[in-house]
Amino acid sequence: MSRTKLDESAKPLYVQIKDIYRHKILTQELKRGDKIESELEIQKKFSVSRITVRQAMLDLEKEGMVKRGRGKGTFVIWRPGFEIPLNKFSGFTAEMERQGAEVATLQLQVSRRSMDPKTERMFKKHVKEEMICVERVRTVDDIKAVFSRSYYPLDDGLPEDEQEYGESVYEMLKERGVGAPARTKEWMHTELPNEEVEKALNIAANQPVLVCCCEVFDKDDQVIEYGVNYYRGDMYSFTYELKDE
Structure with a gap:
């Protein structure tokens, strides 16, 4: 898995991760119904803690971009405007x-x-x-x-x-x-x-x-x-x- 380096001097890491996935959803790189990588996969991808990933996904869920289900994963629920x-x-x-x-x-x-x-x-x-x-x-x-x-x-x-x-x-x-x-x-x-x-x-x-x-x-x-x-x-x-x- 290729790793993506975040800018630790910029916005909080969880905000940067949230913005990355939000952009993918809004540009339809990730479409309604698509499953997002697991928290563990995202953690390894960005070299961050599990708590950081979880906060990013929680914020996306609050914004109506994704839906998280215990044991099922995180899915995109956003649809084009x-x-x-x-x-x-x-x-x-x-x-x-x-x-x-x-x-x-x-x-x-x-x-x-x-x-x-x-x-x-x-x-x-x-x-x-x-x-x-x-x-x-x-x-x-x-x-x-x-x-x-x-x-x-x-x-x-x-x-x-x-x-x-x-x-x-x-x-x-x-x-x-x-x-x-x-x-x-x-x-x-x-x-x-x-x-x-x-x-x-x-x-x-x-x-x-x-x-x-x-x-x-x-x-x-x-x-x-x-x-x-x-x-x-x-x-x-x-x-x-x-x-x-």
Whole structure:
């Protein structure tokens, strides 16, 4: 087995090993389903301790790159990034399932919030000055992929009990007689995650996220939802198709 020398004066050794395998996964040198060498093989390859190798693999697992199984080894679970079309109206779950991915809600928290001047302007038709905030961590193929925070007017009747929520809030709104989504206005930017987003998505502090803010309107052009979504920057790209009429 050929040995690879690490730079002991640079980053910690486990970070260097993690970065090497992360690069192999992102460049598809190691593909989804591939088995990574054993900890002992990696230990010999880089002339490091078993603890150093284990820390590198643990970090990769936290980032959703690999899955470790006792007695089975470490396998790549990462898949190439998803494209989300901006000129097509569809919910996150529906779009991911269309691309063959499995979506689930890992964490859900519902709370009541007071409106600020911005949301008061958005939800101007509503009498009550409070709103429901729904925070979710969504997984795609068992990887924490999106942290979302969505706001809805309190008088739309959404419950405050997390147990009553399914995958689609829009279906719940329809059941309560609220208009279905007719159009959205979205704006995006990239930023480094704050501590809350970093923890929610299990990503490093220096790993950028795509932030998508949106207003969802019904057929009467009234805002029925305001949302802020934090996407892992290494999992998603947004596309827009223009046609010459």
